[in-house]
Amino acid sequence: MLGSGRTVISVPAFDLRNVDTTGSVFEVEELQRLSIPEDLRRAVSLVSALCKKPLCMTRPEIFTHGAARRWLDDQLGSVRNHICLSDGSAIKVIDGLANHVFLFRLDHRRNSEAMGNLLSWAPELFAQLRSQINTFHGARLGDRLVQPPSAVLLPKARGPDSKPEFFKFSPSIHSTEESATRVMANGQVSEPKLQEFSAVTYIPVTEHSANDPTFSKLLAQTIAATYFNPEHCLLIRLPRPNENVADLFQQLSVTLDAIRGSGVVMPRIPAPNILLSRNDLPESFFGVSHHHIDIMFDSSFDFWLYTQALYRRLHAVSYVPATDGHGVKAVIQGFSSILGRPPAARRKISDATPQLLQWTRRSTSAARNK
Amino acid sequence: MTAKPKLTLDIGPMLDDQWTGIPVFTSRLAQCLIRHEGIDVEFSVQLTRIPKALVLSAINAGSGTMLRADLERASLNGYELVDRYAPMLFATAKNACTIGQREASTVHDLSTLVMPEVHEDANVMHHMRHFKQDLATDEVVFCVSESTRSALKLHYPSVAGKARTLYQYVEWPESYAAIERNLPELKLGRYALVVGTLEPRKNLGLLIRALSRPEVRRSGIRFIVMGKKGWKVDDVLAELAPEDASRIIFSGFVSEFVKYRLMRNAEFLVYPSIYEGFGIPALEAMSLGKPVLASMTSSFPEIIGDAGVFFDPLSITEFAAAFTEMAQKRRQAELAPKALAVARAFNWQRMAAPVVEWVTR
Numbered sequence: 001m002l003g004s005g006r007t008v009i010s011v012p013a014f015d016l017r018n019v020d021t022t023g024s025v026f027e028v029e030e031l032q033r034l035s036i037p038e039d040l041r042r043a044v045s046l047v048s049a050l051c052k053k054p055l056c057m058t059r060p061e062i063f064t065h066g067a068a069r070r071w072l073d074d075q076l077g078s079v080r081n082h083i084c085l086s087d088g089s090a091i092k093v094i095d096g097l098a099n100h101v102f103l104f105r106l107d108h109r110r111n112s113e114a115m116g117n118l119l120s121w122a123p124e125l126f127a128q129l130r131s132q133i134n135t136f137h138g139a140r141l142g143d144r145l146v147q148p149p150s151a152v153l154l155p156k157a158r159g160p161d162s163k164p165e166f167f168k169f170s171p172s173i174h175s176t177e178e179s180a181t182r183v184m185a186n187g188q189v190s191e192p193k194l195q196e197f198s199a200v201t202y203i204p205v206t207e208h209s210a211n212d213p214t215f216s217k218l219l220a221q222t223i224a225a226t227y228f229n230p231e232h233c234l235l236i237r238l239p240r241p242n243e244n245v246a247d248l249f250q251q252l253s254v255t256l257d258a259i260r261g262s263g264v265v266m267p268r269i270p271a272p273n274i275l276l277s278r279n280d281l282p283e284s285f286f287g288v289s290h291h292h293i294d295i296m297f298d299s300s301f302d303f304w305l306y307t308q309a310l311y312r313r314l315h316a317v318s319y320v321p322a323t324d325g326h327g328v329k330a331v332i333q334g335f336s337s338i339l340g341r342p343p344a345a346r347r348k349i350s351d352a353t354p355q356l357l358q359w360t361r362r363s364t365s366a367a368r369n370k
Numbered sequence: 371m372t373a374k375p376k377l378t379l380d381i382g383p384m385l386d387d388q389w390t391g392i393p394v395f396t397s398r399l400a401q402c403l404i405r406h407e408g409i410d411v412e413f414s415v416q417l418t419r420i421p422k423a424l425v426l427s428a429i430n431a432g433s434g435t436m437l438r439a440d441l442e443r444a445s446l447n448g449y450e451l452v453d454r455y456a457p458m459l460f461a462t463a464k465n466a467c468t469i470g471q472r473e474a475s476t477v478h479d480l481s482t483l484v485m486p487e488v489h490e491d492a493n494v495m496h497h498m499r500h501f502k503q504d505l506a507t508d509e510v511v512f513c514v515s516e517s518t519r520s521a522l523k524l525h526y527p528s529v530a531g532k533a534r535t536l537y538q539y540v541e542w543p544e545s546y547a548a549i550e551r552n553l554p555e556l557k558l559g560r561y562a563l564v565v566g567t568l569e570p571r572k573n574l575g576l577l578i579r580a581l582s583r584p585e586v587r588r589s590g591i592r593f594i595v596m597g598k599k600g601w602k603v604d605d606v607l608a609e610l611a612p613e614d615a616s617r618i619i620f621s622g623f624v625s626e627f628v629k630y631r632l633m634r635n636a637e638f639l640v641y642p643s644i645y646e647g648f649g650i651p652a653l654e655a656m657s658l659g660k661p662v663l664a665s666m667t668s669s670f671p672e673i674i675g676d677a678g679v680f681f682d683p684l685s686i687t688e689f690a691a692a693f694t695e696m697a698q699k700r701r702q703a704e705l706a707p708k709a710l711a712v713a714r715a716f717n718w719q720r721m722a723a724p725v726v727e728w729v730t731r
Binding site: 012013014020021022023024058059061062063064065066067068071089090092093095114117118120121122123124125128 | 480483484485486487495498499501502516517520521524525526527528579644645665666667668669670671672680682683684685686687688
């Protein structure tokens, strides 16, 4: 993906608003020492592994011309590649370098909407990118679809493990607020023993996907079906609607609103086999040998949190493509390369949306005999 | 005698009460086009022709308050539509106007596209929602600096062929110098001036943090920050330590004359902004022989040239070093004639030329 020469990684200025750097251009090690958001830290680590002695910078957009640009060139020296880490609000390019974008944090609705606007306001900018890392977006430029090649990049090693916090799914027919209050009143429950279930499905819900009617309907249908299959465990990761504070009530409200808004009929009683998790489930949680774990997510989930080894162990990966349907071919290529096989199924969700893509592992005899 | 080519200039930004960047640019554009004898300029607001006398009156007042009141009082009865067959120039975005046979708009900077986090969401939407269409339907796109033109070409390569640079200029009313001479001497001690609406792009945080640097403290120079309070600055202002509060004065928005007087008596201008399309306060200061301590970004090196000392706007260490250099009286004296020379190169003829060239071609 990256040719010769060093690489500079630009990071969102918003993430550095409360820290002092030594200047506009600095070493990656300096950034890693600062107090920065965890997802940014992980994204920087991921792309840094691609590059030899990368540099970091913020605000490349202010050095576009004349002496300011020459000053930047002096700072960058032999840099030939630029990876823009973007939260979707802006994509930065540096003229004359090979520009790549790594869009992350699109799970926030605000960011994914900003990115949608950006692609519509400045599609020519998107057309200049050499690649997009871990995304599959396209933009309309007149009659043409602009879609920089997607490169999939996953961590080699498992990320740091955090202890998940689980809550029991307890719906209320009266209101979302009552549901959320009830879930919170019941308190945290102990970690489920996955080996006691014949199958486990993990659905990381994002603020973006919770506002997508297609995804919400799939989520609600999966919940309803799980009620009637006590052998099945459904784990739902709650979205993080607020960038700074993980407010449980808010997390619950966004999810429960999505389920309620889907219109899918739902039992009124709590479900012991449906659990809500406040945070991303750590990779270690899924164990090594459990035979039947599925995951379902959409384009806004930062799937690059997990290693290829985990994805290859999963029984099935289901992907809900973006509603514009631009990136389906790239999604298929990307996930097929992660999973080492083509999708087994392309299921129609509705007339108005693209097909659900599913990569299913061939059943093992152990699974069949269960 | 053949009729002069006509141009309609939209002066919408001049309706603002307090004129800062774009309204000031608009008024200068109006003035230089009136002065130019090659074209016949008319004025408009929202496709409605505005009498020249009202525009001149607003220019004299340096505010759009009375112009706006006049227009509201008249309810625009008796006013005419603009001539859609004459070229139409917008001093800023034209907001999806596609009425004119030949249209041109002006791009001041691309900050709403490249750094939306420093703006309010509504402002981003206002500037960006028609931008692509405006560029596509413009015959010419004027940019207020080469820096802005470069940024535009980078983000919208299809516009490169029709992007032109339109430099503005500074002209103080002749009476200011005489009035100033007759006033008692300002007794503010050593100070440097900072001009601009208080908002994140102005990078005041750097200045506030630099106040605690020993070299800045030792200089005895105070900072006067002149400009109205904008948006998203409360966090930055909260960083000001009580022991430094006496070394930075926030004057708020001031009249043109007060600005002139404070500039004339300052040792130099400090311009720590991270990004500007042009940076008119720099030119204003240079026109009074004041050098500029400015960020090494965007349009600053282009506009200030060798009349300034530059620093990385994200490095307090670099700022402190550049400040120490600029605080020396000998250095200021070296730069003062250069400042005047640079400012002279930006004049009304230069501003009018690309517009007239477009209208008459």
